[in-house]
Amino acid sequence: MSYRRLLLLAFLFNGLLMIGMKAVEELGLSRHIALVLVVQYGVSAILCIPGIVGSRKPATRTDAWVGVVAGLSSAAGMTATLTASTMIPGYMLFPIIQGGTMLAVVIVGRVVFKERVGAYGIAGLCAGVASIILLSK
Amino acid sequence: MATALPIVAILVFAVLGVTYKLSDKFNCDQRYVNLFMFLSAWTVMLAWGLFTGRMDLAWRAVALGATMGSGVYLSVMIFRKACTLGRISTSWTVINLALVVPVAASILIWGEKPDPRHWLGIGLTVVAVLLLGVDIGRAGE
Numbered sequence: 001m002s003y004r005r006l007l008l009l010a011f012l013f014n015g016l017l018m019i020g021m022k023a024v025e026e027l028g029l030s031r032h033i034a035l036v037l038v039v040q041y042g043v044s045a046i047l048c049i050p051g052i053v054g055s056r057k058p059a060t061r062t063d064a065w066v067g068v069v070a071g072l073s074s075a076a077g078m079t080a081t082l083t084a085s086t087m088i089p090g091y092m093l094f095p096i097i098q099g100g101t102m103l104a105v106v107i108v109g110r111v112v113f114k115e116r117v118g119a120y121g122i123a124g125l126c127a128g129v130a131s132i133i134l135l136s137k
Numbered sequence: 138m139a140t141a142l143p144i145v146a147i148l149v150f151a152v153l154g155v156t157y158k159l160s161d162k163f164n165c166d167q168r169y170v171n172l173f174m175f176l177s178a179w180t181v182m183l184a185w186g187l188f189t190g191r192m193d194l195a196w197r198a199v200a201l202g203a204t205m206g207s208g209v210y211l212s213v214m215i216f217r218k219a220c221t222l223g224r225i226s227t228s229w230t231v232i233n234l235a236l237v238v239p240v241a242a243s244i245l246i247w248g249e250k251p252d253p254r255h256w257l258g259i260g261l262t263v264v265a266v267l268l269l270g271v272d273i274g275r276a277g278e
Contacts, residue, residue, distance in 0.1 A: 087142070104148065
């Protein structure tokens, strides 16, 4: 499959996932957020298994702890997002969370990993902060 | 509460973003990292659901969860494949721009009505994603 088609698919899947988050509230499933996420993570874990079965390379401790930290963050983030979607309109919630996360990762990259942020990056950070301020009011 | 939740989501999703950087830095096997990620998240959500007594069966919730779970898996796999074929900055930007899909759905399907200030905010978010994508691309050159 070509790179462009893969990007289009990635764009659509990611977008549809966020629609799924919004659908939890729209379908009246706010009380079942835990069940939705248990099934979601369970299905994702099961789908991962065929890619690992038969692998000759065993998992390392680093794989495990990075994965566990990612899993705990993902679970907390999804729970917060799904709960927030019952209180905040989708057109505000998704740009705030997606934009805010992006800004936070860039800032952490700069502070912790000493990554360079150029002129475009600084302009992007300013635009991101301005967008969050505008959307939050 | 309504203000605190997005802040919590941003902070913990930022930690998730940092784990992607760490897994790259430590040369982790992404297949195992993903498996551990999904299993640990599954365990925490199951414990939380049982603790709060909110695990009563609802088939629509199961169907939505299964659809989202397949979507998450496919999204992660497609993103990884795209990163091996092209520039990570382009893939990263496109993934982040996907935020326009739920925004469009919120407006067109669910009838939400942003005011002009919110439209400006949505537009600036897209501009921020594009600018940061260009910056990542330049840093990678």
